[in-house]
Amino acid sequence: MYRSELPCIHSLMNNPLDFAHLLDEIPMGILILDKDRRVVHLNRAFQALSGFSDDMAYGIQCRHILRSAACITGCPVKSSPIKSRSVSCATDMINLDRQKLPIRITASQILDTEGQVTGYIETIEDLRSIGTNDPGKNVAYSFANIIGRSRKMEEIFQTLPMLAQSDTSILITGETGTGKDLVAEAVHQTSQRAVGPFIKINCGALPATLLESELFGHKKGAFTGAVENKPGRFKLAHNGTIFLTEIGDLPLPLQVKLLTFLDDKVVYPLGATKGFNADVRIIAATHRNLEEMVALGKFRKDLLFRLNVARIHLPPLREREGDIRLLLDHFFNSYAAKNEKDLTGFSQAALTCLMNYTYEGNIRELKNIVEYAVNVAQGQLIQPENLPAYIVESGPASAFPPSPSAGNSAPSPNPRSVLTPPGTAPKPDQTTWASVEREMIMDALRKSKGKKARAAQLLDMSRSTLWRKLKQFGIE
């Protein structure tokens, strides 16, 4: 703590009021600044949004903490006329998790009893929860931003509003790219906790020691390097939702601590003797088979039971009959509008390729393909040559038949053995081009002993293409 005591408000009521507590109960980010626009106080909602704690930010110029585009292009506080009490602007910010978030800043002056400006108060609204002009918003067969008209998705759309209104823990399962994050966010945004924070934590992204401190916080001096108090994500998510993605990667000792929290709803930061009652809803997601992990002793059975109160299984795209066309059109409209391209749609040949492709990377892959095609298309229609080469190669002339749900493609007359390196020959009835491509990349990486530049040379692709594909296939 840099301050000798927590600020109080005097004379508003008979007793002095705890200023920090007052601001913490407002479900909107708030920054209190002095006359020089240095941070005096951050409320809990802003700490949750930005990732900065009050101690980290205290006494620092607000642009280094808020990190919004408006801070650089035209600070709303600086540009507001002296007589004006408040000014508002829509912009974006980058938080400590390196996420870019759309926000609205409203800056107002704080006046003393003489009417002199003594500081500023900035409120930060998270615009993710507010409707935009996204065409997806107006599409039928959707829930929040999730689109689909297949029977399996309709069942999910019927279940989601009920689950959103309840306050139970939810476990979302499904292959990578099926939209688990989107579902978690949609559940939060349509629940009664929508005004509270939505905090996402990737359990696989941090080492166990850091993850514990990140989740539950720590007290100053609790361990070497703990130079200041950290509230922890559970405390910051008070009255909101915590989304634990890749829950299957959560280390066993932390599974026990999470279980304890689920039972007691009390957070004990590392080194703290006093707990904090956090009212937090848990949504967890994983692409792993948790039941299998339980059998192998890698995941606690009791934690699975606590998380698995309600379960949503997202089907892979190959099991969502009719949704590919719907999603292609949806993403086409979205990217064409965003890039201001004068495109009217897909040519029949391109559409045949796209409909026959098997989308191992699910919606994420489909979305990337459409984004690429919209960007490179020159004419009015998207042609097969505007699609990534591997789609066309694995399209109607593919050696690998599409999944049963894709349905309408003809089997390949001509296996493309030239594209398959020795030793990676696929089983024709099981393998897709994406899996062969993944294997080719792995093979090239093995041959180049992990050197990506050399692997890209072996595969005859640019380094940036290889980078994109490594990301797409989740190869570390």
Place this chain on the structure above:
Amino acid sequence: MPVHKIAIPVHGDDIIPRFDLATEVVILQTTDRSTVTNKQIIVLPQSSADELCRLLLSENINTLICGAVEGEYYEFLEWKKMKIFDAVVGDWQQAFERWQNRALSPGDILSTRMVEGNLI
């Protein structure tokens, strides 16, 4: 001796809080960390994270000291083998000196802390 090429997107004397909004980049070259063998300031016609990434790659930068950077660009530059010290707050020269002394970490706040004109 390995050549270090360090890029710092700046705004005046400070590291600019946002990587994607930088229009000015200081590029420093050292061989032994202590001696700066070359220093240049590049002014960009407009701010663009893509253009800035391209510049860093064309200049063979191997260390980046910057403020907030979006995940996508961070991952890309990291994949390009760049050592990134992001979320650094404060005077760029001070940050560079820390780097020279091997004392810089991502997220370091080097600015003077003041409230209502008083040092904290």
